[in-house]
Amino acid sequence: MADGTPPRIVVAGSANMDLVGLAERLPRPGETVLGDGFVMTPGGKGANQAIAAARAGGRCTFLGAIGSDAFGVTIDARLRASGVDTTHLRTAYGDSGVAIIMVDRAGENSIIVSPGANRTFADLTDAETAAIAAADVLLCQQEIPDATVTAAARAARSGGTRVILNAAPARELSPELLAAVDLLVVNQGEAQALTGRAEPDLDALLRLVPRVVLTLGGAGSWYADRDGRNETVAPFRVDVSDTTAAGDAFTGALAVAWGEGRDVVDAVRWANAAGAACVRQVGASNSLPGRADIDALYAAG
Structure with a gap:
């Protein structure tokens, strides 16, 4: 914020326990590969992005659902x-x-998600709606029911809260949801799924929403909007250990930077630094960087 007050970020999304197996390479169908190690850590795109936003300096509230099992207790504690x-x-x-x-030594991964309690996150309460309306930025993903994402975005629109949608995993977006989105964040595969094009098409995405960030992994990011800005944002070079939560680190940091009032392209560059800082460690929520680490990499770049 202009007065130095940390921006208020509300994340509505999923919370999972991540069971991470490390191996030299990913197994082929029907194959067993001996692993190098195992990590169990809280994750889920929603929880990851909430933690990323908090560590990046935002005042973050998380809206979601956990189970009544031991995993739920651990997720809440994290x-x-x-x-x-x-x-x-x-x-x-x-x-x-x-x-x-499953993560290989090059940092590539394959993931299966069982939603569990995330399926029950529906019918926003008055208190949840009020929290969204009081925020500077609402951040959503698509690991919770469609109707919940749309209801949260609609509440944000009514309250004057900006909406960032990370359209992951990719699925059809309703006109009602698209009308409430201020900034869409997608990777290349998600962009292709949304547009039906073999290659990412920013013009096609801008017919859906006013602003788009296309994340390009190790190649950085690409920002475009309906006002005519179209810029590639360079990556930060680091040694990669695990790419699992890089996109969540990026998106959570982007919400904070944009909520602080930074120019959106500079916010994307700062978010690139957050994503790069994240991949230097193995794991999901435990690898999400703090603000000092993001600032250091941003300044060095």
């Missing part, structure tokens, strides 16, 4: 320990969401 407000976090009887992740 969120709170990272500075995320979990006042509105729901507990549903049954299993928490779980992600089974």
